[in-house]
Amino acid sequence: MTQDLTRKQALIIDCDPGVDDAVGLLLAFASPELELLAVTTVGGNVPVEKTTRNARIIRQAAGREDVPVFAGAARPLVRALAGAGEFHGAEGLGDLEPFEPDVPTAEGSAMDALIDLVMERPEGSVAVAVMGPMTNLALAMRREPALAARLGPVVVMGGARSEGGNITASAEFNIWADPDAAAEVFASGCEVVAFGLDATHQVRASETDIAAIEAIDGEGARLAASVLRFSQRVEREIVGSEAPPMHDPCTVAWLLKPDLFVLKSCEIRVETASDLTRGHTAVEFRVDPATARHRWAVQADGPGVMALIAERLKS
Numbered sequence: 537m538t539q540d541l542t543r544k545q546a547l548i549i550d551c552d553p554g555v556d557d558a559v560g561l562l563l564a565f566a567s568p569e570l571e572l573l574a575v576t577t578v579g580g581n582v583p584v585e586k587t588t589r590n591a592r593i594i595r596q597a598a599g600r601e602d603v604p605v606f607a608g609a610a611r612p613l614v615r616a617l618a619g620a621g622e623f624h625g626a627e628g629l630g631d632l633e634p635f636e637p638d639v640p641t642a643e644g645s646a647m648d649a650l651i652d653l654v655m656e657r658p659e660g661s662v663a664v665a666v667m668g669p670m671t672n673l674a675l676a677m678r679r680e681p682a683l684a685a686r687l688g689p690v691v692v693m694g695g696a697r698s699e700g701g702n703i704t705a706s707a708e709f710n711i712w713a714d715p716d717a718a719a720e721v722f723a724s725g726c727e728v729v730a731f732g733l734d735a736t737h738q739v740r741a742s743e744t745d746i747a748a749i750e751a752i753d754g755e756g757a758r759l760a761a762s763v764l765r766f767s768q769r770v771e772r773e774i775v776g777s778e779a780p781p782m783h784d785p786c787t788v789a790w791l792l793k794p795d796l797f798v799l800k801s802c803e804i805r806v807e808t809a810s811d812l813t814r815g816h817t818a819v820e821f822r823v824d825p826a827t828a829r830h831r832w833a834v835q836a837d838g839p840g841v842m843a844l845i846a847e848r849l850k851s
């Protein structure tokens with residue numbers, strides 16, 4: 537079946553690369569169904585200077601210097617910046633020795649890029665995949681009150697319900713890192729499709745998956761294999777499991793093949809007051825599906841997502 541490439545999905549990816557962000561970006565860069573308008577970066581796994589450089593490194597490896605990279609917020613709305621270097625390496629791309637990519641960061645802020653690119657296109661036509669703390673989108677919504685209603689789906693990697701947390705007992709890192717931003721975005725009225733740990737923990741890179749990607753020729757595949765090997769090692773050392781979860785790629789995989797996931801209508805709210813449960817996502821399924829603005833991924837076809845990643849890295 538030939539793909540209908542006439543109807544590309546316009547997309548902005550907001551991220552904090554980050555090893556799984558890197559795999560998500562490489563998947564998007566290799567997918568012709570997507571019109572990738574921009575990549576915007578935020579401080580998260582590592583500081584924004586490094587996430588921005590890393591996004592440019594990944595873009596260069598994918599041969600996609602046509603996509604501008606805009607730097608965003610260095611720190612959360614209220615809280616101090618807290619990284620996750622143990623899972624991503626001090627430079628953010630595992631063992632990869634960083635370098636200065638050929639094409640510079642675009643002029644202007646991530647927030648203004650989000651506003652300009654969404655507001656100049658038809659309502660609902662631009663999706664945003666958020667793979668890190670939601671600071672940039674929250675700031676953009678504050679700067680442009682009409683943005684939330686103009687946006688297409690905001691496809692978020694973040695939160696946890698049945699899985700519990702990964703940064704604290706009750707919170708997932710992206711939401712915990714900037715709970716205030718997440719709370720504002722979830723309350724904004726925009727359409728949200730959220731991939732929390734409940735779904736992303738079902739998507740894991742096995743030894744077979746990683747070996748298959750290592751066998752693919754190409755700079756993008758080589759970068760993916762490098763960060764996946766690093767992820768596999770730290771997952772074993774820190775968590776004691778054999779296969780690292782592929783959190784961020786779930787957002788792009790859903791845009792490409794929604795049937796890989798099962799979603800439930802809900803309302804997502806975030807704890808911002810308590811230090812103990814900061815960033816906890818209260819995902820309420822007792823909503824009217826006809827009017828609910830949020831959906832929560834409850835099931836993922838992990839092997840299907842990994843097969844899609846390998847297929848696109850080969851292309």
Ligand code: RIB
Binds near residue numbers: 554556580620709
């Ligand atoms: O909890 C997983 C999320 O936190 C992913 O986006 C990963 O890159 C880290 O930022």
Ligand code: CA
Binds near residue numbers: 557581667
């Ligand atoms: Ca991330």
